[in-house]
Amino acid sequence: MYYLYILTILALLISVFKSPDKTSKAVKIAVKKFINILPAFLSMLILVSIILFLIPDEIILKYLGDKNKFVGITLASFFGSVTLMPGFIAYPLCGILLKKGVTYMVLSAFSTTLMMVGILTYPIEKAYFGIKVTLIRNMFSFFIAIVVALITGIFFGEIG
Template sequence: MKKLLRRYKFLLVLLILNILLVVLYPSIGQKSVVITGNSLLEMLSIIPPIFILLGLLDVWVQRDTMIKLMGEKSGFFGISLAFFLGSAAAGPLYAAFPIAGVLLKKGSKFSNVLVFIGAWSTTKIPLLLFEATSMGWKFMLTRFIIDIPGIALIAYTTDKLLSSKEKQYIYDNAVSMEKHI
């Protein structure tokens, strides 16, 4: 029971806070409940397809293939593939992390996974199209051109700052997370 409570502590705290808001400040509490419910429904509509795709990725793509495409010796091709996968993705950033875990489990280079997450968060194609139509092509292209070296710099710096022991810990957690899902 303790393990279950510990696992869902954030959900329980959110539930208690919403109840307190409804009791103490009914109008704010009702808005909070509606926002929380909408966020929960949105997340529940996104997570199942992501996990289905993760299962397919895990089964269809062999570890050797992933190592060849995005592993330690993948070079510029691995970086480009990680960038393309992140940019072509759809959905909120929290959906990128389970995919990043599978990429790590399959043997992708750590910096390539960071490029994937960076591209997902800043250079998604739907986001770029929205920016181009609402803020103009010049703004979108300027931001895109600035983001590319920024993503590479963050990935490279993070990769170099972490020790091999810390990276191994991250890889091990990616493998062990499969047992919890």
């Protein structure tokens, strides 16, 4: 995360050095864009706070270990789609699940949908790209996650 701060500060310094006028224009654009999208972000935060309360880690932990692989993948991609967590929480959780005997295939479905399918980011995506694109992109992403999970399963010898 720190390299983002360093990059931003460096970029700002170079920009000010080259043209203070353009820099103040850039900051104004940044503020305007941020304010424009704020309502969508608030909607997302409200959704996130409620969904994470309804589906806590323990529930995910409990259901992903299902012996039936089909059920496991289905639940994993469902949880991955409806939750939102940063990578530094998600992967340790996957690591714990792996040690508990959850298959690579199921964890692949979970982590890929988690990163690519955004039901909770729907308000933001819709604000930028419209409902139709948002729906199609998320459906494609869901499909990709399932295919990737199956390929993972084949390579780890978990299918068959």
